Amino acid sequence: MDRLVNTVRPYAWGSTTAIPELLGVAPSGTPQAEMWMGAHPGAPSRTGRGPLDELVAEDPVSELGRATVARFGPRLPFLFKVLAAGAPLSLQVHPDLDQARAGYAAEEAAGIPFDDPRRNYKDPHHKPELICALTPFHGLCGFRDPAEAADTMAALDVDSLKPYVDLLRAHPEEAALREVLTAILTADHAELAHTVTEAAHAAARLGGAHTAYARIAHHFPTDPGVLAAMLLNPVTLQPGEALYLGAGVPHAYIDGLGVEIMANSDNVLRCGLTPKHVDVPELLRVVRFEPGEPGILRPEASASGEEVYDTPIDEFRLSRYVRAADAAPTDLTAPTPQILLAVDGALRLRGAGADGGLSLDQGESVFVPAGEKTELSGRGTVFRATVAA
Structure with a gap:
């Protein structure tokens, strides 16, 4: 077995204290967002025998086992992380396996460079993921009932939100969610900025369930994603509870410390709360407009003492x-x-x-x-x- 030396990613949304406290080291004063454990080429763990991705490449059967190589190829099929959110992450979705393969092939054929901000698909793999809270952890996951989203927006009493409220109350559920998200993401950003600002001020005044939207707007004061976030279910995980995020499910983490495991992929389509590229047509093709309560997972104990988080995925x-x-x-x-x-x-x-x-x-x-x-x-x-x- 190999002790791992892991890379900590200093993304701007990271906490300055949570990962250092876990590791027992002094804070650097800069955000510490994710500690990667695995063989992802972007930041492979290091061992006394060399980088883990190189060890796997040199002898995949010895490192991964013959059955794992037969199922997933000569690569570690999962990436394990410690994630520390001190500010909201981007609102995003991940493609399913067929969408990832098709999208990757299309962008390869088009010759889009990997470092081009328009590039959506970095690999031909899907990216289901599971987040398990180590501290109270807040996020957004999946579409809420359109009537609930309409009530959330209506309570803000912002005139320019009323067309969205009417759409959410007038259409069948999936059509309503698709139409409103499309309207938000395709609106003129300069014109929508005033609506976002008004909505944020109203959310701060109301407090309670609206506090999360005011906090998101504090970090992204004119971003359309603030309004898109109102279409999603707010979720709070207590330590030991987890959330599984399948393909096409819009989500965002707001704050907290957790361990995260995912299929070893880097395919992300963003909806907002980010300065990065938002490919609206591709996003709308991948998103699943299915309202429902997010399923909070609690571990199931076995006779051996192992507590398992059950997910419908093979890679992890x-x-x-x-x-x-x-x-x-x-x-x-x-x-x-x-x-x-x-x-x-x-x-x-x-x-x-x-x-x-x-x-x-x-x-x-x-x-x-x-x-x-x-x-x-x-x-x-x-x-x-x-x-x-």
């Missing part, structure tokens, strides 16, 4: 172990590759050799190749990222 599987000091050692040996992350306590991993193994303290992580003998002992909480069997 997330679970955790919450261990007492007197708990018997747990065998974690698996035919799939694993990344283990400790979020509290003092744990220890032992392999098949006679040495003392590795300590695993808060914020530390290791990569375990497929089939390698691994035993977990000690006290604390460890998250286990692997591939669905």
Whole structure:
């Protein structure tokens, strides 16, 4: 097994304190947004044997296991992260597998460079993801009932929002959501900026359920995404609760610390709350205009003590172990590759050799190749990222 040295991404929306506190290091004073654990070429984890992406490329069967390579090719099929949001992330959706393959092929054929801001598809893979809260975590996920969205906008008493309110109340649900989101994203930004400003001031005055929109507008004062956010379900996760985000589901994280696992892809289509490119026609093709309550996941415990977050995806599987000091050692040996992350306590991993193994303290992580003998002992909480069997 390999202790990981991981890259922390300093995106502007990151918290200045949450990841340093987890790692037990002094804050740098700059935002620390995501700590990447895995073999993504953009920021591969480093080991004593070399960068993880190079180790996988040199001998994929030894690192990933024959079955994983047969299913997903010679690549680690998931990316594991610690995510610390100190400000709202962009409002976004991800394509399904067929859409990703078609979009990637089309952009390759068109010769659009990877660093071109118009490029939507960086790879031919889908990007379902799961976020699990380590602290209270706030976000937006999926379309709410159009009538609820209409009530939210109507309560602001902003004249220029009334056409959206009327549309949301007059049409069948999916048609209403499509028409209103399209109207928001295709409106003249200069003209819409005044509406966003009025709506933000009204949301601040009302408080309560409208507070989130005022906070989003504080960071993006004239962005149409402030209005688009009112079409989505607000979600609060308590520590240990998780949210699965499938293809076509619009979402945004607002604040909090969590662990995130996703299929190893970089395909994002943005709806707003960002200075980056928004491809409205492609976005509207990918978004699923299906209202419904977001399903909050709680882990299901097994006899072995493993608590599993059940998702309908094969590229990743997330679970955790919450261990007492007197708990018997747990065998974690698996035919799939694993990344283990400790979020509290003092744990220890032992392999098949006679040495003392590795300590695993808060914020530390290791990569375990497929089939390698691994035993977990000690006290604390460890998250286990692997591939669905």
